[in-house]
Amino acid sequence: MERISTVNERKLFLTLDILLIPVLVILFMGVFSFHFALTVGDWDYWIDWRDRRWWPLVTPLSLIVLPGVFGYLLWDKLRWPLGGTITILGLSSAAWVSRVWNFEIFAGFPLNMVTPSTYVGLGLMLDATLVITKSFMVTGLFGGFLFGFLIYPLNWPIIAPYHLPIEMDGTLMTVADVMGYEYIRTAIPEYVRIIESSTLRTFGEAVVPLTAVFAGFLTVLTYYLWVWVGYLTSKPTWIKKIV
Amino acid sequence: MTEMSMEKAVVAPWKLFATVLGVVGCIFLLYRWYQHEMAFSVGLDYFEPEFQTYWMNLMYTQLTILTIGGAAFMGWLWFTREKEAVLEISREEEVSRYLKFLGLLSVFSLLVWLSTSLYAEADAAWHQVTVRDTDFTPTHIPLFYFALPCMIIAGCSLFVWGHTRLPDLYGRISLPFAMTVGGPILIMPNVGFNEWGHTFFYAEELFAAPIHWGFVLLGWSIFFVGGFLMQIIKRIHDLVDGNTELQHMNNVEPLNAPSYGYDVKKAS
Numbered sequence: 001m002e003r004i005s006t007v008n009e010r011k012l013f014l015t016l017d018i019l020l021i022p023v024l025v026i027l028f029m030g031v032f033s034f035h036f037a038l039t040v041g042d043w044d045y046w047i048d049w050r051d052r053r054w055w056p057l058v059t060p061l062s063l064i065v066l067p068g069v070f071g072y073l074l075w076d077k078l079r080w081p082l083g084g085t086i087t088i089l090g091l092s093s094a095a096w097v098s099r100v101w102n103f104e105i106f107a108g109f110p111l112n113m114v115t116p117s118t119y120v121g122l123g124l125m126l127d128a129t130l131v132i133t134k135s136f137m138v139t140g141l142f143g144g145f146l147f148g149f150l151i152y153p154l155n156w157p158i159i160a161p162y163h164l165p166i167e168m169d170g171t172l173m174t175v176a177d178v179m180g181y182e183y184i185r186t187a188i189p190e191y192v193r194i195i196e197s198s199t200l201r202t203f204g205e206a207v208v209p210l211t212a213v214f215a216g217f218l219t220v221l222t223y224y225l226w227v228w229v230g231y232l233t234s235k236p237t238w239i240k241k242i243v
Numbered sequence: 244m245t246e247m248s249m250e251k252a253v254v255a256p257w258k259l260f261a262t263v264l265g266v267v268g269c270i271f272l273l274y275r276w277y278q279h280e281m282a283f284s285v286g287l288d289y290f291e292p293e294f295q296t297y298w299m300n301l302m303y304t305q306l307t308i309l310t311i312g313g314a315a316f317m318g319w320l321w322f323t324r325e326k327e328a329v330l331e332i333s334r335e336e337e338v339s340r341y342l343k344f345l346g347l348l349s350v351f352s353l354l355v356w357l358s359t360s361l362y363a364e365a366d367a368a369w370h371q372v373t374v375r376d377t378d379f380t381p382t383h384i385p386l387f388y389f390a391l392p393c394m395i396i397a398g399c400s401l402f403v404w405g406h407t408r409l410p411d412l413y414g415r416i417s418l419p420f421a422m423t424v425g426g427p428i429l430i431m432p433n434v435g436f437n438e439w440g441h442t443f444f445y446a447e448e449l450f451a452a453p454i455h456w457g458f459v460l461l462g463w464s465i466f467f468v469g470g471f472l473m474q475i476i477k478r479i480h481d482l483v484d485g486n487t488e489l490q491h492m493n494n495v496e497p498l499n500a501p502s503y504g505y506d507v508k509k510a511s
Contacts, residue, residue, distance in 0.1 A: 008252045009483055012338065015255050016479065019345040020472070023352045027468060030356035034462045037364060041450030045367065058451075073469035094356065098364040106279055107368035185371040187449045234469035236477065237418040238491070 024070075028090030032066045033098070036091055042187055044095070045103065047113050047162050048180035052152070052208045060148035060219045063088070063119060067126055067147075068226025072136070073234045081131035084123030084147075092120055113179050117155045122147045140223040148219030149212045251335050255342040263350050271357050271390070277301075278365065278385055286381035287373065302384045309389070313396040317403055324407035332410065334487050340408055341479055347404065351397045355427075358390035359462065370448035378438040387434050395431065398424035411478045415491055419470030426464020433457045 005013070036044065039062040043055045071083025095116035103114040129143030130136070162176035173181075180188055285293035332340075366382035373380070402424045406412045412420075440454045481487070 005483075012253055012479075012483065015253075015342060016345070019255065019342065019349065023345060023349045024472075026349065026352040026356050027465065030352065030359045031462055031465045033356070034359035034363060035459055037360075037367060037450050038455045038459045038462075039451055041367065043451065045450070069466050070469065073472075077469070077473055094360045098360055101275075101361065102365045102368040106282070106365055107372050109368070109371075186374060187371060187447060229466065230469065233419065233422075233466040234473060235419070236470050236473040238415045238474075239418050239421075240415055242416060242421060 025086060025090055028066065028070065028087045029094040032087055032091040033094035035065060036062055036095075044117055045099075045114055046180070046185075047115065047159070048174075048176035048188075050117070050155070050159055050176075053211055056152045056208070056211045057215045057218070059117070059119075060122075060151050060215050061222060063091075063122070063151075064144065064147060064219050064223050065226050066091075067123055068223050069230040069233060071126070071130065072227045072230030075130060075136075076231075077234060081127045083130075084126035085120065086123075088119045088123035092116060092118070109183055110179075113183060115158065117151075118158065119151070119154070121154050122150060125150070136224075136227050140220055140227070144220040144223035145216040147216070147223070149216035151215065152208055152212055253335055253338045253342065255339075255346060259343075260346040260349065263346075264353060267350060267353060267357075271361075274385055274389065275361075275365075278381055282369070282381035289377040289379055298381060298384055299379065302379065302388050305389050306392075309392045309396065313392070313399075316396070317400055320400060320403045320407065327413075329408060329413055330410050330489065330492065334482050334485075337410060337487075338479060338482050341475060344401070344405060344409065345475070347397075347401055351394070351401055354390070354394040354397050355465065358386065358394045362386045362390040367448075367450050375441065375448075378442075387431075391427070391430060391434075395424075395428050398427055409478075410489055411474070413489075413492070417471055417474055419467035419474070422464050422467035423471060426461045429464075430458060430461050433461060 040059050043049045043051075043058055049055065066087040067084035069083075070087050074080040074083045074086070099114045099116055100111065103109045104111045126139065126143040126147050129146075130139045133139060133142075159176075162179070163174050165172055166175050166178055167173075168178055168181075281297050285291070285297045288294060362382075362385055366380075366386050369380065369382040402420060405420065406416065436457060437454060445452065445454050
């Protein structure tokens with residue numbers, strides 16, 4: 001027969017929740033921010049780095065890691081379908097604090113040049129797919145694909161104003177380019193301009209959708225890898241000694 | 244109420260947690276303020292006497308304090324351990340220790356965020372507007388020689404505290420816990436590689452560059468916190484159910500018997 005929790009036990013469970021949830025959320029803020037900064041970093045820091053070929057491809061590959069790893073932990077062990085949403089919310093919170101304190105206040109860049117992209121919608125979609133289907137396999141196939149596919153359209157309202165054409169000293173550029181030239185950095189995105197002059201340019205208007213589909217495909221594949229890593233890291237393994 | 248139910252309420256030491264978190268937060272806030280005031284005024288050139296006064300002296304001081312303080316604290320934790328007496332504590336006391344442990348884990352979490360996000364990205368922003376002249380800059384000194392060591396000391400202290408004060412961890416080692424604190428320790432030696440690489444073959448400061456991926460790999464070790472949380476939840480679940488027996492001490496089952504894994508489906 002199932003035992004009913006006493007008042008003391010319920011208080012204990014509440015205390016555990018109050019302690020555990022901040023531990024996890026703050027940890028996600030730190031770990032995700034560190035991982036994302038060192039794999040996507042510059043693409044997300046600067047408005048003139050968010051090109052249409054590499055940024056939408058690199059970002060989901062890195063962004064899916066924690067939703068996969070901790071999505072497994074939270075869903076399989078605790079039945080919380082929140083892995084994507086909470087981890088990405090942690091990343092976004094940490095990113096905003098850092099952009100304001102470090103990039104704007106400390107280094108002096110205008111905030112609209114270093115505004116973080118938005119990704120929370122992707123986490124919500126991944127978790128919604130998981131809670132509806134209750135299957136990591138189907139979540140990877142549909143949620144994973146949409147996760148990679150929709151990065152660019154989700155951020156389009158943020159980026160669009162910076163892609164307006166502007167003429168400066170007789171040269172046609174975007175607003176983002178002008179900001180990049182005005183605020184000299186040690187890591188200006190010259191590679192973006194080199195790629196834009198390559199043969200891929202012949203795809204014309206199809207560049208973004210083409211990249212989005214490829215990003216969706218790669219995210220499907222990598223989602224399973226990270227769920228597997230989540231399975232490995234959430235194993236409660238004991239050892240007798242370290243060495 | 245059944246025989247097995249918790250008779251006494253177990254209360255977490257909230258004041259202690261708030262005090263520790265407040266002190267840590269204030270120290271890092273003050274340091275951030277100092278960095279903001281001194282980085283561009285006296286921190287642009289390592290070879291200026293002002294840099295030695297305001298930055299290098301700060302680094303020597305903080306490293307001395309952290310080395311001595313960290314070693315003394317961990318030594319104190321080790322030499323005041325209860326040894327086998329830890330196996331005799333009451334169920335309520337054990338639950339209470341878990342709450343204290345989770346509170347301390349939140350301090351570790353805070354230090355992870357402060358180090359790997361707030362202080363690390365100050366370095367990212369700094370490198371975009373200045374060119375490094377040596378390995379010691381106004382963002383490296385707070386990050387590599389203050390924040391990261393603080394995080395490592397907190398992680399190691401937690402590890403020692405847990406394995407000497409919690410009966411379930413007595414006589415064995417939690418592999419996911421070891422991985423969670425072990426990765427951040429190895430970040431420090433990786434700083435050596437990072438600086439060496441920046442000196443010899445990679446002067447640029449793209450944050451997403453391959454030279455930084457060693458940090459990423461070591462940061463991933465914190466993914467193992469999930470396995471450790473499962474061990475904690477499993478034990479608390481057992482304690483609440485009145486199952487206080489430490490089976491690993493009686494050698495009645497293998498070290499990693501399936502029953503050690505917390506299974507939400509079975510539990511519910």
